Amino acid sequence: MLQAIYYKEWIKTCRMVGLLLVLFLAILIYSFITINQSFRVAGAVSTWNSYLQNDILLLPHLKWIPLLGALILSLGQFVPEMTNQRLKLTLHLPLPETRTISYLLFYGLSVLTALYVVTYLVLWGILAWYYPVEIVTTELLSVLPWFIAGWAGYLLTSWVCMESSWKQRIKNAILSICFLSYFFIDSIPGSYNPFVPFLLLFTVICFTFPFFSARRFKEGIGVR
Numbered sequence: 035m036l037q038a039i040y041y042k043e044w045i046k047t048c049r050m051v052g053l054l055l056v057l058f059l060a061i062l063i064y065s066f067i068t069i070n071q072s073f074r075v076a077g078a079v080s081t082w083n084s085y086l087q088n089d090i091l092l093l094p095h096l097k098w099i100p101l102l103g104a105l106i107l108s109l110g111q112f113v114p115e116m117t118n119q120r121l122k123l124t125l126h127l128p129l130p131e132t133r134t135i136s137y138l139l140f141y142g143l144s145v146l147t148a149l150y151v152v153t154y155l156v157l158w159g160i161l162a163w164y165y166p167v168e169i170v171t172t173e174l175l176s177v178l179p180w181f182i183a184g185w186a187g188y189l190l191t192s193w194v195c196m197e198s199s200w201k202q203r204i205k206n207a208i209l210s211i212c213f214l215s216y217f218f219i220d221s222i223p224g225s226y227n228p229f230v231p232f233l234l235l236f237t238v239i240c241f242t243f244p245f246f247s248a249r250r251f252k253e254g255i256g257v258r
Contacts, residue, residue: 036137043111043141050110051145054103058153061099066160068095073164081164091223092161092173100150100184101214107142108188112195121196121251135248139241142188150181175230176223182233183217189240190214196247206247213240 072081115121161170190210197203217233
């Protein structure tokens with residue numbers, strides 16, 4: 035049953051996954067070109083001093099990419115499920131409701147995690163080629179909340195998509211935007227580090243939200 039569910043999800047989202055691969059590959063290429071160009075034009079010493087003295091981020095263009103990828107995947111995965119109430123068929127599989135929803139969410143989270151880990155490692159390699167380990171560590175910790183926001187954004191978008199009432203869906207979307215804003219507060223590199231465990235805890239809590247929408251949908255609350 036698990037293999038059948040994951041196969042169905044793959045058939046439904048394979049084009050989205052391909053789009054995400056292109057998106058993340060493009061951002062990696064752009065990152066490499068941008069960093070290489072700054073070293074070629076300004077030189078290593080000037081580039082390092084600019085980072086150390088001005089507290090700038092080396093990868094500001096990466097800010098919204100993990101969240102955008104999460105939104106694309108979640109919409110591609112759950113909008114078809116809500117079309118003509120197809121999710122109701124999924125929830126009537128010979129499996130507990132919570133297990134079925136967990137399998138759907140784990141599929142999306144697994145795809146995102148694979149993309150994020152590969153992207154993170156490649157970024158580490160690019161930065162390590164040009165910068166000292168201290169700068170690389172600070173930069174990667176500074177962009178970590180953006181990747182965590184991708185996981186949270188996926189779960190919150192799934193929560194919104196699985197809600198059957200448009201009125202409640204709008205409320206959920208507004209709350210989700212407010213929650214996600216905490217991941218993107220402008221700050222100097224490294225200042226977010228003590229807050230990362232709380233962001234991870236919040237993301238774990240977000241995993242429970244879609245279950246409430248799925249239960250409302252199954253019981254027909256707000257269905258039109």
